[in-house]
Amino acid sequence: MSDNIRRNMPLFPIGTVMSLTELSARQIRYYEEHGLVNPARTEGNRRLFSFNDVSRLLEIKDLIDQGVNMAGIKKILIPNPTESDEEEKEEKVVKKELSDNELRKLLKDELIQAGRFNRTSLRQGDMSRFFH
Amino acid sequence: MSDNIRRNMPLFPIGTVMSLTELSARQIRYYEEHGLVNPARTEGNRRLFSFNDVSRLLEIKDLIDQGVNMAGIKKILIPNPTESDEEEKEEKVVKKELSDNELRKLLKDELIQAGRFNRTSLRQGDMSRFFH
DNA sequence: ATATGATGTTAGATTTTATAACACGAAAAA
């Protein structure tokens, strides 16, 4: 219930996320540029990532490691395809470029990821103290 | 089991800890000076706090709010009194200064705190991915 | 009245992060 709040709390600076995910700052910012994560910002404009953001980046990394490109990852991770305009175009193009086999593979990954990350419950007994 | 590892991972810069605990940087550093927390450091010497550190600071804050002073907090939170030399002296002095009533109060707080923070399990389904 | 304890504030140095631009190799397109 409030687990969502907890998982969405902006907590980590990019340095921490780098070591947590073993992604470079460049990569993390690039994925953000493509709308795959939306870290909060401090007053001073520094990124602050939540547990959900980190999970997201770990998903992305898995997909990257499996050879999926940006377009594919967007297809998999961005739920509502009817909102952006630039992305929508790209996504359509991608769809045509993927074979049935590839699509099945992506779908499988998607389900695997969904399952994996829905289990991510982050029950931290005293996390309630983190909210005022 | 590896929950301990998870809870001890250096994750948070002092700014995050400030908003999480509502303590000032000055206070946090002061408590560290007194050995109440031992945050890790980055290569560049910036503090990185773990969940345990944050819990510790929240305990400290509770005690402060209850009117307990540094000496009392040390008494309560530092487990092994036979290790430091400077602290040991101070602690002995304090012991004499506390009335029976105060001692009971501190003991009660200690038990309350212990109970509260032993329940802090931090089971985060996918936290295992945070370790390499 | 003075000393101590806990915290605020300030100054100057260092680290971390930000954006933007350019480089580059691999893969895709022409």
Place this chain on the structure above:
DNA sequence: TTTTTCGTGTTATAAAATCTAACATCATAT
């Protein structure tokens, strides 16, 4: 094959966050 595009590395420059150390302050204890 040549040319683009994609994903990432690298570099430069600026700004923010944090560090230590010193001094200020106010309440409490002596």
